[in-house]
Amino acid sequence: TGAPGHAKRTIPAVSQSSRKLHFSVYGKNNSKVSDGMSTQYPVVDHEFDAVVVGAGGAGLRAAFGLSEAGFNTACVTKLFPTRSHTVAAQGGINAALGNMEGDDWRWHFYDTVKGSDWLGDQDAIHYMTEQAPHAVVELENFGMPFSRTEDGKIYQRAFGGQSLKFGKGGQAHRCCCVADRTGHSLLHTLYGRSLRYDTSYFVEYFALDLLMEDGECKGVIALCMEDGSIHRFRSKNTVIATGGYGRTYFSCTSAHTSTGDGNAMVTRAGLPCQDLEFVQFHPTGIYGAGCLITEGCRGEGGILINSEGERFMERYAPNAKDLASRDVVSRSITIEIREGRGCGPEKDHAYLQLHHLPPQQLATRLPGISETAMIFAGVDVTKEPIPVLPTVHYNMGGIPTNYRGQVITHTTEEGDKVVPGLFACGEAACASVHGANRLGANSLLDLVVFGRACAHTIADICTPGEKLSPLKPNAGEESVANLDKLRFADGNMRTSEIRVNMQKTMQNHAAVFRTGKVLKEGCDKMDAVYQTLDDIKTFDRGIVWNTDLVETLELQNLMLNAVQTINSAEQRQESRGAHSREDFKDRMDELDYAKPLAGQVRKPIEEHWRKHTLSTVDPKTGKVTLKYRPVIDNSLDAEDCAAIPPAIRSY
Amino acid sequence: MKRISLSNTGKVTIFSKLTLTVKVVFPGHLCCCCPVFHTMARHSKLQKQVLSLFRQFLRAGQDKPGFLPRIRDEFRENSSIKKTDVMHIEYLYRRGQRQLDQLKDVNTKQLGTFSKPKAER
Numbered sequence: 201t202g203a204p205g206h207a208k209r210t211i212p213a214v215s216q217s218s219r220k221l222h223f224s225v226y227g228k229n230n231s232k233v234s235d236g237m238s239t240q241y242p243v244v245d246h247e248f249d250a251v252v253v254g255a256g257g258a259g260l261r262a263a264f265g266l267s268e269a270g271f272n273t274a275c276v277t278k279l280f281p282t283r284s285h286t287v288a289a290q291g292g293i294n295a296a297l298g299n300m301e302g303d304d305w306r307w308h309f310y311d312t313v314k315g316s317d318w319l320g321d322q323d324a325i326h327y328m329t330e331q332a333p334h335a336v337v338e339l340e341n342f343g344m345p346f347s348r349t350e351d352g353k354i355y356q357r358a359f360g361g362q363s364l365k366f367g368k369g370g371q372a373h374r375c376c377c378v379a380d381r382t383g384h385s386l387l388h389t390l391y392g393r394s395l396r397y398d399t400s401y402f403v404e405y406f407a408l409d410l411l412m413e414d415g416e417c418k419g420v421i422a423l424c425m426e427d428g429s430i431h432r433f434r435s436k437n438t439v440i441a442t443g444g445y446g447r448t449y450f451s452c453t454s455a456h457t458s459t460g461d462g463n464a465m466v467t468r469a470g471l472p473c474q475d476l477e478f479v480q481f482h483p484t485g486i487y488g489a490g491c492l493i494t495e496g497c498r499g500e501g502g503i504l505i506n507s508e509g510e511r512f513m514e515r516y517a518p519n520a521k522d523l524a525s526r527d528v529v530s531r532s533i534t535i536e537i538r539e540g541r542g543c544g545p546e547k548d549h550a551y552l553q554l555h556h557l558p559p560q561q562l563a564t565r566l567p568g569i570s571e572t573a574m575i576f577a578g579v580d581v582t583k584e585p586i587p588v589l590p591t592v593h594y595n596m597g598g599i600p601t602n603y604r605g606q607v608i609t610h611t612t613e614e615g616d617k618v619v620p621g622l623f624a625c626g627e628a629a630c631a632s633v634h635g636a637n638r639l640g641a642n643s644l645l646d647l648v649v650f651g652r653a654c655a656h657t658i659a660d661i662c663t664p665g666e667k668l669s670p671l672k673p674n675a676g677e678e679s680v681a682n683l684d685k686l687r688f689a690d691g692n693m694r695t696s697e698i699r700v701n702m703q704k705t706m707q708n709h710a711a712v713f714r715t716g717k718v719l720k721e722g723c724d725k726m727d728a729v730y731q732t733l734d735d736i737k738t739f740d741r742g743i744v745w746n747t748d749l750v751e752t753l754e755l756q757n758l759m760l761n762a763v764q765t766i767n768s769a770e771q772r773q774e775s776r777g778a779h780s781r782e783d784f785k786d787r788m789d790e791l792d793y794a795k796p797l798a799g800q801v802r803k804p805i806e807e808h809w810r811k812h813t814l815s816t817v818d819p820k821t822g823k824v825t826l827k828y829r830p831v832i833d834n835s836l837d838a839e840d841c842a843a844i845p846p847a848i849r850s851y
Numbered sequence: 852m853k854r855i856s857l858s859n860t861g862k863v864t865i866f867s868k869l870t871l872t873v874k875v876v877f878p879g880h881l882c883c884c885c886p887v888f889h890t891m892a893r894h895s896k897l898q899k900q901v902l903s904l905f906r907q908f909l910r911a912g913q914d915k916p917g918f919l920p921r922i923r924d925e926f927r928e929n930s931s932i933k934k935t936d937v938m939h940i941e942y943l944y945r946r947g948q949r950q951l952d953q954l955k956d957v958n959t960k961q962l963g964t965f966s967k968p969k970a971e972r
Contacts, residue, residue, distance in 0.1 A: 221965045227920030241965040242921060246958050272958065400958065427946060430965070673963070680965045 221681050223674035241680050243430040248274045248400070249664050250437040251420050253407045253462060256284035257383070257647035258626025259441035260390040265655025266439075267397035270664045274433055275399050276422050278406045278457065278750075281391045285443055285455045286647065289383025290494035290568060292357065292375035293339075293648075294641040295332035299353040300373035305329045306841050307364055308374060312642060315361045315525050316635020317777035317787065318810060318846040319475070321832035324603035324631040326841050328642075328649045335648045336376050344389040346378055347565070357565070358499040361525040361639040361851070371523060375641040380494050380568040386644055405431060406750055407461060409679040410438065410622070412469045413671060417607075417621035420465075421676035423683065425750060428743030430683075432676055434668055436621055437658045439605075440466070441651065444595040444627040445761040447754075450700075450707040452592035453485050453492040457754075462628040464757035466599050467764070471609055471619060472814035472827065474630040475597035476761065477768035478778050480638055481712050483529040485591025487549040489576040492593065493569050493586060495640040498522040500565055502554045504533065505585065506541040512550075517851040524851035527637045527778040530590035534712045544587060551585035590712055596638050596778065597765075598630040600814065600829070603836070605629070605654035610814055610829040623657065625650035632812065635831075636777020686752045687743070691735035695752045698736060701729045702755075702762055710766050715782045719770040726766050730759055730822035759822075764815040767824040774809040793846050805830060810846070897940060904947050911954045917962030918954060 226242060252263040255277035263275040277284070296305040309329040313320055340346060340354065347355040359375035378385040404425045411419040411432065419434040442462030446454025463473050483504070484493040498504070503522050506512045516532040517524035524532075533550045542548050554562060559582050562570055566581075573579045573586045600608050607622040607629075626647050633646055709722025733756065740748040774788040775781050788809040791800045805811055811828040818825075835843045894902070905926055912918030932939055953959055 221967045223963055223965050226917035226962045226964045238966045238968045243963045243965060244953075245960045245963065247960050248958055274958070400956065427950070674965075677965060681967075684967060 221674075221677050221684070223677065239684065241430050241684070243432060243676075243680075246274065246431060246433045247668060248272050248433060248435040249662070249666065250274070250439065250658055251276060251433045251435045252439040252441060253277070253420055253465075254284070254441035254443060254626070254628070255279070255281035255401070255403075256441060256443055256626060257286040257289075257386055257390060257644060258628075258651040259284070259439070260387070260394050261648050261651025262439045262441060262623075262625055262654045263399045264390075264394040264397045265652050266437075266658060267394075267399045269655060269659040271437075271658065271662075272664060273399045274402060274435070276402045276405045276407055276420060276433060278404060278425070278461070280403050281394070281401070282387055283457075284387065285458055286387045286644075287384045288453075288455065288492070289386070289644055290380045290492060291359065291496050291499075291644075292377030292382045292641040293332075293336055293386075293644045294359065294362065294374050294639070295336040295356075295376055295645065296329070296374055297333050297336065297354060297356065297376065299349060300356045301364070303364070303372065303374055305332060307366055307369075307372065308332065308362070309835075309841055310366045310844055311362050311372070312633065312639060313635075313844045314367065314847075314849055315637055315639040315642075316633070317637055317849055318635065318789070318844075319478075319632065319776060319812070319831055320635030321603065321632050322835045322843045323832050324633050326835040326837070327603045327653070328631075328633050328645060330841070331649045331652075332645055335645065335652070339386065339389060339648065342389050342393045344378065344385055346376055357496055358523060359640045360495050360498070360523045360529070361520070362523075363520075371520070375496070375499065377496060377641075379564070380496050380566045382644060386648075390648075402431070402433075406753065407442070407465065408683065408753070409676060410465050410469045411671065411675045413675065415619065416669075417469075417619060418669065418671050418675070421679050423750075423753075425745055428746070430676070430680055434671055436662055436666055436668060438622055439654050439658075440599060440607075440622070440624040440628050441626040442628045444598070445758060446592050446595070448702065448706050448758050448762040448765065449479075449592040450703040451485070451490045451589075453482060453490055454592070459754040459757050460595075460628075460761040461754070461757045462624065463598060463764075464760040466607070466622075466624075467760045467817050468819055470816065471607065471622075472600065472816045473598060473761075473764055474600035474812050474814055474829070475632060475636075475768075476595070476764045476815060477710075477766075477772055477813060478596040478634075478636050479592055479710070479765065480526060480594040480596060480778050481530040481590040482593030483526055483533055483590050484552050484586075484588040485593070486573070486576045487544070487587035487589045490591050491572055491576045492591075493552060493572065493588060494566075495523075495526070497552060497554055497566060497569060500561060501557050502552055503556075504529070504588075505543075505551045505553050506536045507543045507547065508541055510541075512536050512541070520851035525637055525849075526640060527780070528851055530712050530778075531780060533588075533590055549587045549589040552588045553585040554581045555583055555585070594638055594643060595627060596630065596632070596634040596636065597768075597813075598628050599624040600812070601625075601629045601631050601650075603631060603653070604657040605631075605650055606657060610827070616829070623654045625654045630812075636779060682756075683749070683753070686736070686738060686756075687741060687746065687749050689736050689738045689752070691737045693732055693735050694737055695748065695755050698729060698732055699751075699755050699758070701732070702726070702759060705729060706762055706766065710769050713780055713782050714769055716770070716773075716784075719766065722766050723770050726763050727822055730763055733759060760817055760819065763822055763824055764817060768813045768815050768826060771826055772809060772813065776809065787849075789846055791846075794848055895934075897937065897944075898934075901940070901944060904944065904951065908947070908951055908954065911951060915954070915959065915961055917964075921962050
């Protein structure tokens with residue numbers, strides 16, 4: 201056996217397995233299995249130094265960072281790079297450049313730690329906020345067309361949760377923006393830059409699973425949508441940058457392609473996901489359509505009003521008002537609606553008023569949302585207010601990593617342990633810089649900083665051209681077996697029906713305000729919906745451009761994310777950041793920070809909730825197991841930037 | 852040495868080892884719709900392109916295990932497409948060119964197959 205002649209690193213020719221599929225090098229031993237009697241899935245094997253899954257902001261930055269460092273890199277993406285969801289980001293990137301007023305990255309650090317409700321890992325936040333000015337200048341050097349001030353410096357606008365002098369100096373202006381289409385501009389700039397390097401792009405390849413062996417990640421297996429072939433990308437380093445999973449909810453600002461593929465791949469590999477219960481509801485999504493109206497509107501002076509025409513945020517956040525943190529604003533809008541002061545015929549939304557601002561300012565700084573409001577709400581922003589409602593927007597949780605981008609698992613005895621060969625960045629990862637709640641304009645920063653961090657870490661640990669460790673010849677067999685099963689599925693329920701059931705369950709049971717009883721009911725309903733996956737029916741039996749099959753694979757991924765989200769939310773009995781429980785209204789930390797600390801006894805980790813949730817799922821049954829991991833409270837350099845001890849969070 | 856021989860069923864043997872099924876009209880063949888003898892028709896431009904692609908594939912797939920049998924199987928399977936179905940042929944040709952670029956890439960190593968007997972389902 202073995203390949204003829206030249207190939208030195210090939211996988212052995214034939215391997216039998218106890219499962220239904222068997223792997224062989226094409227052409228050898230095929231005489232036993234004649235064409236008419238079998239379904240064959242050709243598998244092309246590739247070998248690279250690094251593979252990046254996902255080509256959004258984080259994926260592109262990691263891919264060309266690796267190519268720049270000399271690594272032979274592949275970028276596997278199910279969408280063309282400029283169609284990734286990063287393109288829809290509107291707001292901006294936070295960086296303490298100090299163009300509008302004096303600024304310091306340590307104040308940005310404080311704001312982010314406070315915004316995360318002290319669930320963020322302070323070493324990762326230190327890393328991100330310190331690198332922020334450098335990252336923005338690098339983007340500007342790549343050619344990103346930032347909005348400018350009169351003297352040609354990058355224009356920075358006010359954004360939610362940003363303050364000066366550790367919260368005592370008033371509103372900070374630190375969000376660098378490109379009108380209101382910063383994400384579009386960022387993604388196109390990164391894409392243009394990435395063409396200078398020799399990364400191999402595999403566009404419209406749907407990543408199915410990780411190739412794991414002995415707890416080490418050895419690559420990715422993907423389906424080429426164009427011709428239906430399977431591809432195995434073997435490499436020593438795999439970076440996951442697949443984005444979030446907004447589509448588990450019925451109403452969200454995310455694209456239809458935000459299906460949490462990376463989180464699901466990691467779950468199926470037996471690794472935990474972190475903090476999935478923290479789902480951010482953006483305060484201003486258009487009522488009905490769900491399209492996003494950026495926080496930048498409020499940064500430019502827009503205000504939220506209720507049916508009585510009152511600027512109600514003054515009551516909920518006296519200092520920051522409309523620029524309080526997003527979870528605070530979302531909760532305020534929901535409370536106003538619940539108390540009967542909602543707008544519209546059904547009194548079920550609020551209004552965002554912009555017509556008091558000068559029209560030239562709206563035209564220069566907010567042109568995109570002016571058009572969005574006209575198309576999706578039929579509203580002329582210079583005359584009428586926009587109807588808005590809190591809508592699912594971002595997932596703070598994801599694949600747990602350390603501040604260098606390496607994926608970690610956790611045991612109580614050994615603490616955090618790195619999974620060799622696996623990295624994650626972007627919305628798919630949980631570093632955790634956003635903790636329980638993300639501040640606006642920190643996500644685009646997260647993408648570029650941690651995309652670059654993954655590339656640097658890989659460059660530190662490995663050298664280009666290293667020999668790959670051997671891999672089982674039939675690696676990825678379960679993924680192909682699953683694909684085959686779904687392709688010929690002949691149950692009773694359509695993919696779209698199961699998906700809508702899941703989305704409605706999540707929307708009704710795990711929304712802005714959560715109650716124990718409603719969450720428990722939601723967990724049971726979600727479990728029932730998960731079981732209906734066995735009864736799924738697909739219609740397209742082909743293999744070329746089978747979108748029915750791809751949507752079904754995406755549904756499997758969404759379901760894994762949804763069950764973890766709702767079970768983690770049901771277990772967490774406190775209110776922190778974006779997770780607010782009506783039956784447990786307070787934050788439960790190791791000390792009660794509302795009272796003087798002297799004389800208090802520190803609670804052990806089992807008795808308080810200032811800890812990360814680590815959730816795993818058994819894919820066959822849908823059963824979720826939860827563990828917990830402590831928050832990292834020390835910054836990278838205590839002298840340069842002191843860690844912030846927890847305090848009460850008010851705006 | 853090149854040898855070209857024509858048989859009744861339309862098989863063209865170009866090299867001594869490879870057989871390619873190509874639609875060729877033979878000298879002295881009586882066409883069913885008109886009582887005229889056709890002279891031997893040359894390959895059309897599209898046919899030449901397909902043959903050229905086939906040769907390039909064979910050359911590229913020489914050193915990488917598993918590709919040659921697959922290339923032959925694919926071309927054989929698609930040879931039954933009618934000569935007039937130009938859209939389909941051109942689509943497959945374009946797809947084949949992309950696949951050829953990928954095959955030539957130094958990082959592509961081998962072709963395997965996961966197979967499953969149909970009876971089991």
